[in-house]
Amino acid sequence: MASITGNTPAEAVFERVLPNALVVKSNELFALARKSSLWTLSFGLACCAIEMIDAHMSHHDLDRFGVVTWPSPRQADVMIVAGTVVKKMGEPIKRLYEQMPDPKWVIAMGSCATNGGPYYRSYSVVMGVDHLIPVDVYVPGCPPRPEALLYGVMELQKKISQDAKKRTLPQPLQRKPTPS
Numbered sequence: 001m002a003s004i005t006g007n008t009p010a011e012a013v014f015e016r017v018l019p020n021a022l023v024v025k026s027n028e029l030f031a032l033a034r035k036s037s038l039w040t041l042s043f044g045l046a047c048c049a050i051e052m053i054d055a056h057m058s059h060h061d062l063d064r065f066g067v068v069t070w071p072s073p074r075q076a077d078v079m080i081v082a083g084t085v086v087k088k089m090g091e092p093i094k095r096l097y098e099q100m101p102d103p104k105w106v107i108a109m110g111s112c113a114t115n116g117g118p119y120y121r122s123y124s125v126v127m128g129v130d131h132l133i134p135v136d137v138y139v140p141g142c143p144p145r146p147e148a149l150l151y152g153v154m155e156l157q158k159k160i161s162q163d164a165k166k167r168t169l170p171q172p173l174q175r176k177p178t179p180s
């Protein structure tokens, strides 16, 4: 009597010719490489920068996520805006962002970079860095702890993978600039 084996799928020819080979879409493969090797442009604007520096030190060790701090925008992927964005810094921030190669991402770290924080509606402070450049991840807090930045980096990694699956280029929201 013939045994009932159920609905067995046919053997994949590809697996027979190339055993143990993985098949992935190229943009997902590139996203995997990019998210595992984020180089952050190293500059801090105010007190949040101390927490950002701490996140790179041995205790929190951002390096284990492939995050390396880098002193030039020419090779950096991620800009971490850590601190108060005063209006005088607006142009340098925009210039540094434009000098970074595509694809690139921005993390707004702390209340000041998110919406002006304690300096909300101050005459000299920009009400969030997204008035100048597009932001992908916001890390709340005044200041956020290094663990919060770590979580923000992991969220950015998730976003990079999801964008690759959707086969779209990253399209972060950007607020319209407010008249100064």
Ligand code: SF4
Binding pocket: 046, 047, 048, 049, 082, 083, 084, 110, 111, 112, 113, 117, 118, 141, 142, 143, 144
């Ligand atoms: S959010 Fe708070 S800790 Fe961070 S730069 Fe602004 S005032 Fe300083």
